[in-house]
Amino acid sequence: MKKTTIDTGRRRLFARFGLGALSAGILSALPFRSTAAKAKRTGDTTISVTIDPMAVKRTNKG
């Protein structure tokens, strides 16, 4: 059977990909948050959306 060899460039590519996948696996097990998602900015005030019970809404838009 003819022995198949992978050329150097392609070998390096697969090596990098494999390394990336391995790292990804290790990182996913670690309890930290990536920078991919931006944290929502919130102040120190809690905002609640409340309707005033005395207000009267329109039955039609007009």
Add this chain to the structure above:
Amino acid sequence: MEPSNTNHESRYWKSLREYHNDPASADAKAHEFAKGVTDEFDVNTLSPMSRKQFLGALAASAAFAAAGCNSYRDKGEIVPYNKKPEEITLGVANHYASTCTGCAEACGILVKTREGRPIKVDGNPDHPVNKGSVCAQGQASILNLYDPERLKDPMLVSSGILTKTTWKVADTKLIAAFTAAANQKKEIALITHSLTSPSLTKLLGEFAAKYPGAKHYAYELFDGGARQSAWTKSTGGTALPVIAWEKANVVLAVESDFLGYDGNLPEQTRLFASRRDVMKGKNFNRLYSADATMNSTAMNADHRLRVRPDRQLAFVLSLLNEVRPSAQTSAYSLSAFVKENGLDDAVVKQLVNDLKANAGAAIVHAGDTMPEAVHIAVNLLNAALGNDALYRRDQAKHGYAPLIDAEQWSALVARMNAGQVAAVVHVDTNPVYHLAPDLGYADALKKVDTVVTLAELQNETTAVSSFVLPLNHTLEGWGDHQTRTGVLSLQQPVIAPLYNTRQKEAALLIWTAGNPDGYNETLYHDYVMARWEKEVYPAQKAKAGFKAFWLSALHDGVIATNDAAPALPAAKMDVVSTLKNTAVNGTVLALTKNYFVGDGRYANNGWLQEMPHPASKIAWDNYAALSPATAKSLGASEGSMVSVTAGSRSLALPVHVQPGLADDFVAVQLGYGRNVSGSVGENVGFNASVLLSKSDTTAPYTVGGVTLTLTGETYLLASTQEHHALDDTFLKDIHKKRGIIQEGTLAQYAEDPAFLEKEHSDLTIVPRVTYDGVKWGMAIDLNKCTGCGVCTLSCNAENNIPVVGKEQLHKGREMTWIRIDRYFSGEPDAPTVSNQPMLCQHCDNAPCENVCPVVATTHSPDGLNQMAYNRCVGTKYCSNNCPFKVRRFNFFDFRDDFAGGVQYEEPLPLMHNPEVTVRSRGVMEKCTFCVQRIMEGRQHAIEKGEEFTGAGVTVACQEACPAEAIVFGNVNDTTSKIHQYRKHSIGYRVLEEINVGPNVTYIAKLRNTDPV
């Protein structure tokens, strides 16, 4: 200055660079993107990494990122109501009627809410004054409600530092301070803006009764005090008349911007535009504007006369002398005035003839910045012509306490300095910013023991106050408002206060009661309701009980009352002898209102800051506007810094060369240069209040003998006027006028209604698609459009348009889906102006759809050009191909990029319309014909089991337009308005000859310039 007679022979230009064939202007038109946007890169600076290496690293990093993506930006918990409020149906909007308190006009508003959050403000269609539309500030006011930088808690100065406190602590200290002031017989000054509320007026009286020595002062940066006092002096009456603009055949605007910021814009625009309706015949009104500032009204005038503000009195008296010669006016010769001021004699003669021929059906109107003498002269001219027939007999302006004048301000400051004023309470006002610096108001405040400011945002006055108390937004409070006889409107909260804020009226009630523990959330609601039950309801003689009456009034937002307008007094013509000529030599400075940020109160509103000025198209700045001739004589060009000096007052400003401005004249807008505002509004523009003086009591906004000196520096002014220039020539070897603006005169139209029609070519390489069902189309009547920009603000609110800031706007990256293109024609000194709202034309043969490599832009079965944001990869090929330049690309996540990401700060994202995607970086967007509203209409039809014909669907720009210039609907419905507009003889499509098949029909503007 006369406009062209035929559309194809006139030459239109958008800027002076273009007019003078500046190569830079031609270059800007030839390139889709401004210089620097798509810079070439140096190959030698590229990374030495090979392509294979790059792809390997890319794959590895993608694996990293995918593993780390455990939290998406838009991932959040969506939890349905545990206990759903009764009023709310998820996915269905509620509407509440209320009143806008952004200015003294108190327009009725209709607020759309979703899941309890207000998301859109429009006019209340039941309100008889503004009838369903509001101004740009009203539309943009929704952003102020959710401003993350609003004051959230009461604060007081403790050991020299402003620290957070509680309302109870603040109220206790203030009640003690007010009581002490009353005991010491010292003054408590309450400083408000113009009053519009009968209940608040009553409350102020009760406060004064509780604390003798309390005095109320009402002021405005641009007050209508001159108009009011002039009316009293010329007629003896006190109630200003309301003008029936729709009945005026001829209107002469004397430095009046009644189509802009003078008075009630929605009402005046609607009534004026109703006489420019081609569907109702040819009975157009004729507008003359005698002005220096090239304001919005001047841009829409049929004839324009450049008259400086200091010469307006002589001009009006000259006209009066022509109409009713008398010994008192004999010194004012119109022919001499025309000659001295270089006016067009033929136009002036036509003006006089028109005024005489339409006596009793014409109106002469002076602007708010005009001094009392001009207003008196205008009143007398109207009386001489019998034009008081156009003053409504059924309605007058409802007045409250007169505004404080300059002498009263000086007297108050003197008392403050003398220690006779124990407390000053600024009730939602900012006099430290507004008042002339030489009045010394800020210094006098230091001599006052207790300085209180109630405000929504930090401002220059809160910065020097010992108590800073946060106020509710308009949409969080109760109230009642009356600005006209016979009309009383209610204000109700559409959302409970977001923060620990209170209404100003509730604060006054606590202080009046002297009980710091007496606050509850319904305090002012109960007060207003009690007043209505005692005073309003009995006068109505309603058949229903009070409760039903009250609920009905809240539902409608407005009631008709029985208070009649007072009888119109006759003018006292002999007052003319008291008027003195105000003309000055040298350069004159006019301090003008601005269209969008108001007196500075909207400085932190990004949408309003980003709206281009109607004439200059500059945003994010004010400037010193000079005419081309004045700039040339000074050696100034666009952006040169010039020092404007009036006596001892001086301010350096950038120059804007404004075609059409009067010569030897400089115009500067007030309301800018705030140094205590928020992250959006601080240090935007230049504070021109420094040019005001307490000594200029007769004409505070017109300063004579001003000197202009170039400083040698330059400043970047961000203007949109050369953006999105539509190529006049599609191919270099075809020199053909594109007819983007097509206009004519009323006389041409009367002679031949089809004078603009031309052969339509039907050449196309693609098969025509037949739309058998609903097909959407739009028409914009350029006769009615005044270029006010309310459509743009409405679209911004409806479609979650981000603010990009000055730097990005300068690069042409503003994100507004509808813009007002402003074209000049004629000479730079006295050009004719044409406005044209431009938006996605939803072309049948859209050139953008063919070129998208990922099919992100497609065509719907009902004729819409659609965008799929999540398919778009940002090649920008579609934008490149769009001949109308209406596609907007998100070069950045602008919400994150601008002002430190303030648009992402809570609670501002609550403002977003949930029906419209919030776009992020890298996607193209454009007008969608409010597809969310179309879908809502379709859904209603499905629910009712009816065929969807498109009737009743209104788009945001159409709904907001005060002139009702925008028509939208199903073009296949032969009964619809849009169907009539599409086949109108003077309807045309922009760039029709390139056969893209635009679906927006423009009705050509007809100028009423020819003599009748």
